[in-house]
Amino acid sequence: MIDEWIRQVPAEHCDCGQTHRAALPEWLTGRQITARFLERLSQFDTSHIWLMADPDTYAAAGRHLEQAIRDRHMPISCFIFQGRRPEASEHTVAAARLGVPDDMSLLLAVGSGTINDIAKVIAAETNVPFFVYATAPSMDGYTSATSSLLIDGRKISLATKAADLVAADTDVLAAAPMEAIQSGVGDVVAKAVSLAEWQMASVITGEHYCPHIAGLVEHALETVLASAPRLLDREPDAVEALFAGLLVSGLAMNLAGHSRPASGMEHYISHLWDMRAAALGTSADTHGRQCGVGTLLALDLIERTCRLQPTAERADAHLDRFVLAAWHDELKTLLGPAALPLIEAETSEQKYDPDKVRNRAGRIIRNWPKITDILQSVITRREAIAAALSAVHAPLTVGELTVSEPETEKVLLATRDIRDKYITTRLLFDTGETDSIHAG
Ligand SMILES: [Zn+2]
Numbered sequence: 001m002i003d004e005w006i007r008q009v010p011a012e013h014c015d016c017g018q019t020h021r022a023a024l025p026e027w028l029t030g031r032q033i034t035a036r037f038l039e040r041l042s043q044f045d046t047s048h049i050w051l052m053a054d055p056d057t058y059a060a061a062g063r064h065l066e067q068a069i070r071d072r073h074m075p076i077s078c079f080i081f082q083g084r085r086p087e088a089s090e091h092t093v094a095a096a097r098l099g100v101p102d103d104m105s106l107l108l109a110v111g112s113g114t115i116n117d118i119a120k121v122i123a124a125e126t127n128v129p130f131f132v133y134a135t136a137p138s139m140d141g142y143t144s145a146t147s148s149l150l151i152d153g154r155k156i157s158l159a160t161k162a163a164d165l166v167a168a169d170t171d172v173l174a175a176a177p178m179e180a181i182q183s184g185v186g187d188v189v190a191k192a193v194s195l196a197e198w199q200m201a202s203v204i205t206g207e208h209y210c211p212h213i214a215g216l217v218e219h220a221l222e223t224v225l226a227s228a229p230r231l232l233d234r235e236p237d238a239v240e241a242l243f244a245g246l247l248v249s250g251l252a253m254n255l256a257g258h259s260r261p262a263s264g265m266e267h268y269i270s271h272l273w274d275m276r277a278a279a280l281g282t283s284a285d286t287h288g289r290q291c292g293v294g295t296l297l298a299l300d301l302i303e304r305t306c307r308l309q310p311t312a313e314r315a316d317a318h319l320d321r322f323v324l325a326a327w328h329d330e331l332k333t334l335l336g337p338a339a340l341p342l343i344e345a346e347t348s349e350q351k352y353d354p355d356k357v358r359n360r361a362g363r364i365i366r367n368w369p370k371i372t373d374i375l376q377s378v379i380t381r382r383e384a385i386a387a388a389l390s391a392v393h394a395p396l397t398v399g400e401l402t403v404s405e406p407e408t409e410k411v412l413l414a415t416r417d418i419r420d421k422y423i424t425t426r427l428l429f430d431t432g433e434t435d436s437i438h439a440g
């Protein structure tokens with residue numbers, strides 16, 4: 001299934017005008033993959049395999065793999081984080097770094113999000129072959145070359161190293177906690193918003209857009225929406241479909257060379273909840289569960305956006321009233337010191353530059369029917385998305401997440417400052433329609 005989808009993106013002469021020749025990690029999925037996994041492993045330097053896991057992922061797959069590797073007479077040592085659910089931070093990376101054997105020939109990460117984020121840092125530093133053995137269908141970052149780390153209380157994205165091979169045994173994935181499955185569904189339904197905003201941005205800012213890569217993620221989304229009702233019972237083919245959806249979303253980002261195909265405003269909502277949790281010293285919910293709720297919030301906002309009829313007068317009047325310094329103060333109140341990188345980014349991005357705002361507003365007004373067509377197509381999926389989340393008992397509202405003091409309206413407003421990516425809240429700013437955020 002995955003190979004067939006990937007082949008639909010032409011490596012050369014794509015009609016989007018680009019080539020998509022990114023070297024992709026290998027993947028090995030399905031049931032009873034251990035023999036094939038060991039076979040592939042044995043083709044690398046196995047003089048000292050170093051396995052990294054946490055107590056849960058070691059129990060889920062690590063122990064079995066360690067034994068299978070020993071049975072093949074390949075030298076292996078294990079590093080298992082103390083304490084359950086470690087966080088990817090400067091502390092856990094430092095702890096792992098101290099454990100790295102001098103003669104490590106291959107790094108084998110057994111786990112999901114956190115273990116991978118840490119392992120990718122070690123892989124980048126040591127530059128040895130790097131294998132990932134996934135234990136949960138919880139997020140789409142298995143093939144990515146970036147790590148999300150908490151450093152000094154701030155979530156940062158660090159360029160690291162992508163795995164050479166990602167393996168996932170369906171039976172291991174199916175035994176993951178239901179919360180991990182909910183997260184995976186949330187991370188995939190998010191793509192409905194990501195894709196619509198990517199296409200919308202191409203109309204407004206002229207950003208490059210590839211229909212084939214978008215189509216790839218579209219397949220992932222459709223497949224997961226269709227299989228969600230069978231995930232609560234952990235039916236193997238449904239779990240396999242969810243993992244395929246996540247893997248393909250990740251590969252789409254590898255092919256595009258950026259996160260556009262798989263992350264939009266709904267992801268920024270989740271990032272902001274993470275940042276607020278770090279600033280307030282509270283704990284955030286999982287990435288995917290937050291993305292699921294973020295998707296529904298984004299869809300509500302997109303629906304209100306479609307009902308607007310933007311005019312140059314309203315856009316101008318709003319721009320005249322807007323005071324950047326006051327807005328930056330609001331960001332500081334919302335996020336504490338974590339607001340500073342967002343504020344600094346404006347120096348280079350200049351997204352609030354009045355001439356640029358007016359320019360984009362003009363383009364939006366001229367292309368309004370086209371833009372609303374794009375956005376309407378995603379609104380029609382709201383029911384299917386909510387049904388998929390409900391099917392796995394994932395949260396649908398902010399109140400069901402563990403985020404405290406969610407400040408939903410301010411979080412929605414602040415999404416436009418997370419990165420220089422054109423999303424719905426930036427369209428609302430450019431057209432002077434930010435009040436739509438308060439309407440819901
Ligand atoms: Zn995600």
Ligand SMILES: [Zn+2]
Nearest residue numbers: 014016210212
């Ligand atoms: Zn293309």
